[in-house]
Amino acid sequence: MHPEDLEAVEAQQTNLFENGHHVAEYRFRKADGVYCWVSDEQTLIKDQNGNPLEVIGTWSEVTARKTAEQAALQQSEQRLTDAIETISEGFSLYDAEDRLVLGNRKYTELFDFGEGPPAPGSTYEEIIRKAVAHGLVADANGREEGWIRQRLAEHRNPGESGLQRQADGRWLQISERRTETGGTVAVYSDLTEVKESEQRAAAANQLILQSLRYASRIQSAVLPARRELEALAADHFLIWEPRDIVGGDFFWFQPIGDGYAIMVGDCTGHGVPGAFMTLIAWGLLDRMLRSAPSDRPSEVLVGLHQGVQSLLGQDAMHGDTDDGLEAGICFINPRKKQMTFAGARFSLWRANQEGVIEIKGDRKGLGYRRYPPGTNFNDYSFPFDSRDSFYLTTDGLIDQIGGPRGRSFGKRRFQDLLRKLRDTPMREQEESLRTAFDRYQGEQHRRDDLTVLGFVPHS
Structure with missing residues (x-):
């Protein structure tokens, strides 16, 4: 027996006594010194008491078969090696x-x-x-x-x-x-190319973020300082959160003739496009407020509408852009205790002991092609006193999806919140509103920029 086969054959020999039958294949040296393959098939014969008597075995030379099997195995291994190398x-x-x-x-x-x-x-x-x-x-x-x-x-x-x-x-x-x-x-x-692409993308993203953060500082600098609102209102809160570092929401307060103006706007889009639109609106707004009658905030909306249309070439029937904004503006006369509101697809919310009401603006936007240059807006005037609180909010609050059913926050939920909070200081109202909004949003992504302005006018 070939020395390389001996140990394995001896180890398997016990199978004969355990199973009564055993087949072993190994290399055997013939008289001429050449090894051949044999199949050694053995059967155990027992007496009537089950004791082993003898072994009957047959030898068959299987060199041709084993050689063919080895050749097939080598061919298979070679194919596998060739495949792995490719x-x-x-x-x-x-x-x-x-x-x-x-x-x-x-x-x-x-x-x-x-x-x-x-x-x-x-x-x-x-x-x-x-x-x-x-x-x-x-x-x-x-x-x-x-x-x-x-x-x-x-x-x-x-x-x-x-x-x-x-x-x-x-x-x-x-x-x-x-x-x-x-x-x-x-x-x-x-994955070298993938990693290098990721690193290039991360570097580009970092550069974009740096630019956006710098743009955010510019946008914040252009907006009126919040401390100015403290001088104009007896109490107030302001939530201004762009969805993408910069955004299309803006707020404005400015002294006018015999009082002051408070405004919140929502420009087309968010992020960088929205921020560009706010720059256009601000440039026009300052000029409009300086020349508008102190009891006609609607004139400011008309000026914004015509100015945006003219700057963007949207005063013609056809063109590449159709951008604009929605806005609500209040002119407040503390001496007369009178407020005048005008809105372009924007509402003013009023809360007092009698409840919470929505004062709706006109269903017309500012700057869009579908509204002719001569579009007019309505003024709503009414008295107020120290028990009145007023709120302006963009649709980033109203349209936010959330809750167990995946529906929008909605006007009714906002109105119910104002009704519960109307007797609390504005700072507490802001905290409660933020908490309610965040809880409602849950795991949903932020859909839009968010701006909510609440204020109590000096009376």
Whole structure:
């Protein structure tokens, strides 16, 4: 018997006495010294008491079959090797003792530090330690032993794919899994281009964020200082939260003839486009307020409408843009205790002991092509006293989706909140409104910019 086959055949011989039948195939040396393959089939004969009597066996030469099987196996292995070599990723197979069985050229190149690729039979720990010792793994620099322990643990108990940075700047994604025989198969994918693209995108995103933050400082600087509202109102709160750092919502307060003006607007879009629209509105607004009659806020809306249409070329029937804004403006005369409101698709909310009412503006926007240049707006005048609170809000509050049914916050919910909060200071009202809004929004994304202005006029 061939010496390489003897140990295995002897170890399997007990099968004959356990099963009563056994077949072994091994190489046997003929008289001419040439080895052939034989199939040794044995049957155990027992007496009537079940005791072994004898073994009847037959030998058959199976050299041709075994040679064909080995040739087919070698051909199959060669096809597998050829297929593995054609893939663009590194591929390796380790046996149950963690020794390298197979590694394609892409894989062996990763661990070639000038002495040739890792030899089959080398353990994974031997290979990885040599790679770290020769500085091939950038992630291991400065913490070699700790990194090796971590990598071996990941290799022996594979889970999620991991990233490894090489000394030559490449990024490798390592995906490992256990085989049914207890070995490990691994695929090494080169993600360098992906990582570099991510880094370029992150750098570009950072530059955009820096620009937006700078633009936000400019937008905040252009808006009137909130302390100016303290001089105009007995009590107030202001929530102004652009969805995307800068936005299309704005607020304005300015002294006029015999009182002062308070305004909230919502321009088309949000983010940078909305912010550009607010710049256009501000430029027009200052001029309109200086020349408007102190009892006609509607004249300011007319001026904004015509100014936006003219600047954007939207006073013609056709064009590339159709942008505008919605706004509500209050002219307040403290001496007469009188307020005049005009709104373009905007409402003013009034809260007092009698309840909460909505004073609706006109159902017309400002600047859009569908409204002719001669569009007019209505003024609503009424007296007020120290028990009155007023609120202006953009649709970022009303239209926000949330709640258990995924519906909008809505006017009724806003009105109910104002009714509950009307006797509390404005600062407490702001906190309660923020809490209610955040709770209602929940996990939903913010749909629009948010502006809510509440104030009690000096009486």
